[in-house]
Amino acid sequence: MPRPSEPTRERIIQAANSLFYSEGIRRVSVDEIAAKAGLTKRTLYYHFKSKDDLVAAYLSARDQPNLALFRKWFAEAEGGLPVKVEAIFKNLARSARHPKWKGCGFLRTSAELANMPGHPAIRIGAAHKKKFEDWLRTTFAEQGIADPLKLARQILLLLDGSFAVVLLHRDASYMETAGEAARTLIETALGKPRRKQG
Amino acid sequence: MPRPSEPTRERIIQAANSLFYSEGIRRVSVDEIAAKAGLTKRTLYYHFKSKDDLVAAYLSARDQPNLALFRKWFAEAEGGLPVKVEAIFKNLARSARHPKWKGCGFLRTSAELANMPGHPAIRIGAAHKKKFEDWLRTTFAEQGIADPLKLARQILLLLDGSFAVVLLHRDASYMETAGEAARTLIETALGKPRRKQG
C-alpha cells in the first residue's frame, strides 16, 4: 500500500519521539519504533537513512513546539519581568509532576551521546538551547537590562539545572526553587531594591 | 592465578570507571571492561553479580573523591563565602576544558537510565548530590544565612546546570557565568550592598 508517505514519515517520528524520550536512545531498537509506527523496519529505512538520522529527526520535531510553549507561558503570566520568567519555572514544575515526564529530551540525548561530540542530534540540541538563550537575551535587552546575554545564560543554567536535578531526585519542587533564584537574579540585574530572597 | 582479589575488584572498578564515564553505560559491554581490566568476563562476574551491580559500583567509587575535591577547592580559596563558592565554579571550568571531560558521571547516568527510576545507580547518584547539598547547607548555616537550605539548592541547580550546558555546548565559560550567578545569590542572601552583577 503506497502513497501515505508524508503521514507515514510523521508517524515514524511520533513513534520515535515517544520511545526515545521515555526509554533513551540506545535502549530503543529500530524494530521497536517500526512496530510502534505500525510498519516494518525496511519501510522505516526507506524514509530515514540510519538510526542516527532518526534520532536527529526526533529532536528536530521537538524544537519548535518546545520553544513555543516557553514563550506562551511567559506571555500569559501577568506582571513584570521577574514574575513572567518565574512563571516558566512554575509551569515546568507542573509538567514535571506528570508520571511520564523524564526531563529534557535534548539534554538527555546529549548526555547519552556524550562520546560522539559531532553527532547531528547534539548539534540540534545545542541549536535549540541557543534559540532559547537568544529569545531570553532579546527580551531582556528590550527591558533595558545592562548585560542581557549574561542574564539570559544565568537563567538558562537554572533551567537546565532544574531539568537535571528534578530528573535525579524526582522532586519537582527544585523547579520552584530555580524560579525563585531566577527572580532574584533578574531583580538584581534590574537594580530593584534588595530583598532577602523568599 | 588466584589470590589478588581485592586489587582485582579494584582494577575492575577502575576499568568500568574509565569506560562508563567516557562512553556511557549502555554503550560499554561487560567484555570491554573485562578486557580493559586484563581478565575474562567470567572473572568479572565472580566479583560482580550483574552489569547493573557494576554500574552502581562505578558511581559509588566516584562519590567520596568528588566531594573531597569540591571541599578542597572551597577551602583553598581566599576570601568570603561568595568568593569561596565561586572558586568551585572556576576550578570546575578548568577541569571542563580538558579534552577527556564529559560532564558529571552521576547526572549522565541518571539521564541514560531515566527509564529505570529505582535503579541502584540512580539512588547512589541522588545520595551523592544530597551529600553535596547538605555540606553547602551546613556551611551556609554556619555563616548565618537565613534560609541555608534554599540557598544550597540554588547553588546546586547552578552547578548541575553548568554540567549539562557545558556538556551540550562544549563551552566551559558557562561555568564561570554560573559562578557569577552563585556569587550574586549568596550576596543577596547575606544582605550585602546591592551591585549590578559583573
Added chain:
DNA sequence: TTGTGTATATTCACTGGTTAGTATACATAC
C-alpha cells in the same frame, strides 16, 4: 476509455555482529 511504463512505497527474509549471563573445568592457597 483503456493499456502501459515508471517512480514511489512497502514487505519478507536475511546477514553479520554484538551482548549479558552461564556451565564446566581447572588452578592455587591454606
Added chain:
DNA sequence: GTATGTATACTAACCAGTGAATATACACAA
C-alpha cells in the same frame, strides 16, 4: 581437601542495516 579465584567455551537473544521482490498511483499514449 576445601574455599577461593580464574579461564575456556558456550547460549540465547538482540540489533542495525540490506537484497530482492512486490504493490500501488499516476502520467501519458493509443
